Amino acid sequence: MRFTRLMTKTMRTDPAEAETPSHRYMLRTGMVFQVAAGVYAYLPLAWRSLRKIEGIIREEMDAAGGQEIRMPALQPIELWDESGRSKTFGKALFTLKDRRERGMVLAPTHEEVISQLAKTYIQSYRDLPVIPYQIQTKFRDEPRSRAGLIRVREFDMKDAYSLDADEDGLESSYRAMAQAYRNIYERCGLPALMAEADSGAIGGKDSHEFILPTPTGEDTVITCDGCDYAANLERATGVKPPLAPEAPLPMEEVSTPGVKTIAALSDFLRAPESKTLKAVFYDADGETVFVTIRGDLEVNEVKLSNHLKAAALRLATEEEVSRAGLVAGSASPVGLEGIRRVADDSILSGANFVVGANKPGAHLLNANYPRDFEVDEVLDIAMAAAGQECPGCGGTLKSVRGIEVGHIFKLGTFYSETMGVQYLDREGRRRPVIMGCYGIGVGRLLAAAIEQNHDDKGIRFPVPIAPYHVHLVGLNLTDPDVATAAEDLYRRLWNAGVECLYDDRPEETAGVKFNDADLLGLPLRVVVSRRALANGSVEARRRGDKAATLLPLADVEQDVKGLLFT
RNA sequence: CGGGGCGUGGCGCAGUGGGAGCGCGCAUGGUUUGGGACCAUGAGGCCGUGAGUUCAAACCUCACCGCCCCGACCA
Numbered sequence: 001m002r003f004t005r006l007m008t009k010t011m012r013t014d015p016a017e018a019e020t021p022s023h024r025y026m027l028r029t030g031m032v033f034q035v036a037a038g039v040y041a042y043l044p045l046a047w048r049s050l051r052k053i054e055g056i057i058r059e060e061m062d063a064a065g066g067q068e069i070r071m072p073a074l075q076p077i078e079l080w081d082e083s084g085r086s087k088t089f090g091k092a093l094f095t096l097k098d099r100r101e102r103g104m105v106l107a108p109t110h111e112e113v114i115s116q117l118a119k120t121y122i123q124s125y126r127d128l129p130v131i132p133y134q135i136q137t138k139f140r141d142e143p144r145s146r147a148g149l150i151r152v153r154e155f156d157m158k159d160a161y162s163l164d165a166d167e168d169g170l171e172s173s174y175r176a177m178a179q180a181y182r183n184i185y186e187r188c189g190l191p192a193l194m195a196e197a198d199s200g201a202i203g204g205k206d207s208h209e210f211i212l213p214t215p216t217g218e219d220t221v222i223t224c225d226g227c228d229y230a231a232n233l234e235r236a237t238g239v240k241p242p243l244a245p246e247a248p249l250p251m252e253e254v255s256t257p258g259v260k261t262i263a264a265l266s267d268f269l270r271a272p273e274s275k276t277l278k279a280v281f282y283d284a285d286g287e288t289v290f291v292t293i294r295g296d297l298e299v300n301e302v303k304l305s306n307h308l309k310a311a312a313l314r315l316a317t318e319e320e321v322s323r324a325g326l327v328a329g330s331a332s333p334v335g336l337e338g339i340r341r342v343a344d345d346s347i348l349s350g351a352n353f354v355v356g357a358n359k360p361g362a363h364l365l366n367a368n369y370p371r372d373f374e375v376d377e378v379l380d381i382a383m384a385a386a387g388q389e390c391p392g393c394g395g396t397l398k399s400v401r402g403i404e405v406g407h408i409f410k411l412g413t414f415y416s417e418t419m420g421v422q423y424l425d426r427e428g429r430r431r432p433v434i435m436g437c438y439g440i441g442v443g444r445l446l447a448a449a450i451e452q453n454h455d456d457k458g459i460r461f462p463v464p465i466a467p468y469h470v471h472l473v474g475l476n477l478t479d480p481d482v483a484t485a486a487e488d489l490y491r492r493l494w495n496a497g498v499e500c501l502y503d504d505r506p507e508e509t510a511g512v513k514f515n516d517a518d519l520l521g522l523p524l525r526v527v528v529s530r531r532a533l534a535n536g537s538v539e540a541r542r543r544g545d546k547a548a549t550l551l552p553l554a555d556v557e558q559d560v561k562g563l564l565f566t
Numbered sequence: 567c568g569g570g571g572c573g574u575g576g577c578g579c580a581g582u583g584g585g586a587g588c589g590c591g592c593a594u595g596g597u598u599u600g601g602g603a604c605c606a607u608g609a610g611g612c613c614g615u616g617a618g619u620u621c622a623a624a625c626c627u628c629a630c631c632g633c634c635c636c637g638a639c640c641a
Contacts, residue, residue: 012590012602013578017634028577037633091567092639109641143567143639150641157641209641218640301638314638407641441641475600511601518601529600539600 001044001468003503003516008043010516020216022450023148025459029520038145038153045520046446048467050156053442053449054135056187056464057158064180065173066131066160071113073137077103079112083418088311094139106139111411111437114161115419122433125165125425129173133160135442147216149447150403156443162436165423170410170434174206177438181210181406184440188449189462192405195221196231198302206410211402212448219404222384226395234302237380238388238397241296243274243350249366251334257361260329262295265363269354272296276354277347277367279331281321284310288324290339292332292375294346294353298383304342307379332356333373334364343375344382403448411435459521460543468501469564471522473513475529477506486528489538489556493526496557498564518543524564526551 008030018024026032031046042050058068077095080086086093086105094106107113114132122128135158145151162173178194185192190212197209209232211221222236223229231237259268266273276295281288282304289308293299305313321328324339332355333341347353352366355373367373386399415421416432425431446465453460463469470493474486486502493500501522503513517525527539527548538556540563541548551559 009576009591011577015577016572016579019635034633090639138641140640144635144637146635152641155641159641404641439641444641478599507599509599509601509603511599511603514601516602527600531600 001501003501003505006044006501008045010519018148020147020150020451021454022150022216022447025450025454025519025521026148026447029459032149038142038151040149040152040154040443042443045467049446049461049465050442052465052467053188053445054156054158057135057184057440057442060180060183060187061131061133061158061160063183064131064176065129066133066180068134069132070134070136071107071110071117073107073139075105075107075113077105079116080105083112083115083415085112092140092142094141108138108140109157109437109439110134110136110159111161111415111435112419114163114435115415115421118163118421118433119419122163122421122423124423128163128165128423128433129169131160131162131173131177133158133438146218147447149443150216151218152443155441158440158442160438162438163421164434164436165425165431166434170412170436174408174410174436177408177436178208181408181438181440185210185212185405187464188445189465190405190445190449190452193221193223193230193402195223196235197407198232198234198306205412208408209404210406210408211400212405212452213400213402214448214451215401216451217402217404219402221400221402222386223398223400224390224393224395225398226390227393229390229392229395229397231384233384233399234300236384236397237391238382238384239391240294240346240349240382241274241388246351248351248368248371251364251366251368251372253357253362253364255361256330256363259361259363265354266295269363269365271354275350275352277332279326279333279356281316281324281326281328281331282313283316283320284308284313288316288320288326288339290324290326290331290333290336290341291343291381292341292347292355293344293382294349297344297346298385299344300381300383303381307342307377307381327356327358327360330356330360330362331358332364332367333375334358334367335373341375341377342381343369343378345378345380346382347375347378403444403451405445405448406438406440408438409436411437454521455544457515458519461521461523463523463564466521466523468499468522469524470498470500470560471517471520471525472500472502473517473525473527474502474504475510475513475527477504479530482528482530482533485533485553489526489528489553492557493560496561498557498560524560526560 011028014024015027018027033041096104098104138157139154142153164170192210192212195209195211197207220233222231259265262273262278273295277292278295280291280299347369351368355364355367357364388397390397413432421433422430450459476482490502521543525541532539537550537552539548540551
């Protein structure tokens with residue numbers, strides 16, 4: 001491709017709205033064009049890169065036993081009523097009506113259609129296992145799109161579905177997919193880590209996310225410095241800092257005028273926060289729930305929500321709190337009745353806690369469970385935190401931000417059962433198909449690759465996903481000899497299988513061309529100039545290298561390939 | 567949906583009642599040509615939309631729309 005023909009324009013200044021590096025550079029290079037919030041057009045450079053990523057994904061999915069299919073994005077809403085997800089997916093589901101006023105959806109994912117397909121084509125254990133997959137456009141009316149291609153409302157996703165006869169089969173499909181994912185990230189230049197995850201709206205039990213660590217990410221992952229434990233903060237468990245054992249003391253009331261927060265209470269009584277119990281009030285699908293946890297810990301709302309099986313969990317409003325008879329600032333489980341009480345198991349970790357007295361301006365010292373209060377459930381609902389001990393190996397937990405570049409789920413029989421996907425086993429018995437599903441956002445992967453591979457001058461594309469291999473820069477192009485040599489090299493490189501973008505602009509200065517080359521970030525820059533030609537050479541520099549090397553023109557193709565592919 | 571911010575040529579911005587501007591980019595001519603050159607000339611804007619206030623609105627008021635950022639959700 002010639003630069004003068006490329007339908008792209010580079011920008012010298014950062015667009016005001018772009019804050020994350022990948023977003024900034026994708027706009028400045030002219031890779032993407034924004035049409036609406038979270039809706040983008042892909043221009044030639046981005047599209048070439050995306051197609052390369054798709055190619056890598058296809059190769060790895062096929063190698064892992066997948067078979068590519070294609071399902072429609074436009075689907076009848078009845079299908080979603082059947083699985084129940086027209087409700088549970090909520091407002092993120094794009095819905096519309098056709099001319100006959102029938103409800104339709106623009107699909108955000110394809111478990112429903114796969115289930116329909118499976119009902120027809122999977123009849124016997126002999127038909128299993130299969131792993132159909134597709135790369136196709138998804139629609140999700142996200143509450144908020146952000147950071148360029150990181151989070152958008154229309155995006156291409158590779159979604160795969162494993163159909164197995166039993167749990168062992170699922171296990172083996174899941175492992176094969178996980179390995180395929182690791183291969184994909186490695187080939188895209190991404191050191192992604194595999195973390196235990198919450199399965200969210202898709203449903204199911206076990207799931208893992210692949211996270212690319214980067215400060216601009218929107219997820220937090222807890223990792224261990226002593227072992228390979230990694231889990232999304234939503235699900236991670238840390239060892240709660242232990243308290244020194246004490247003999248229980250008699251409970252007594254103290255006056256704490258105006259003290260409403262744990263920090264103020266700790267300060268007022270000169271007691272560590274870990275010796276207090278805090279109270280938090282939630283609304284779970286309309287029911288007010290009382291939650292208590294040790295003062296130095298935070299409630300993990302995902303864990304709580306999963307336990308309560310709540311579709312919508314949020315903090316209760318002041319009005320709901322007072323209607324439930326709770327005293328914000330001085331609430332505790334002591335004497336509390338007529339409301340669901342959930343406690344974090346940290347209440348078992350010590351004795352003589354400071355708790356609210358359930359009346360304004362007063363707290364109780366030396367509250368002990370179960371001597372002084374009752375709760376309905378005790379379980380781990382605490383947020384893990386950096387610095388805590390790893391539950392597996394005793395190492396120290398760390399916290400990293402990252403971008404979720406893939407998510408795999410063991411769905412089990414949820415869709416098989418709700419949608420009636422069954423097969424006949426060897427004994428002629430009907431059994432539900434065991435399903436898994438596996439997603440990678442293609443555009444997000446590109447954005448993540450740029451987040452991971454850039455510097456202050458621009459992108460640094462890894463070779464396998466670069467739109468072109470070589471950025472051929474012609475200097476002194478008004479000199480016919482140089483122009484001819486550059487044209488000749490351009491042809492030779494393509495003939496040798498090296499994908500080449502040729503900056504053939506005759507008037508631009510060297511500085512402009514070099515800066516554009518750095519910005520676009522193709523892996524190898526080759527400069528044809530009067531100066532280098534005088535030595536019978538061209539100049540080559542890998543993006544990111546400091547020094548250039550002279551390559552003799554005689555067998556420049558081999559040298560270029562050597563620099564690119566070894 | 568809650569909180570914050572912003573809508574003025576392609577991009578970045580100034581302009582806060584009375585002539586729509588600057589830089590970059592773009593076009594033409596000329597001089598340049600190894601890290602974002604210089605000179606000259608020129609094109610390009612119902613100042614997000616609609617109502618209102620006013621003799622007069624990019625500017626003040628109200629409403630709406632759009633976009634960005636922070637939070638609740640996800641590939």
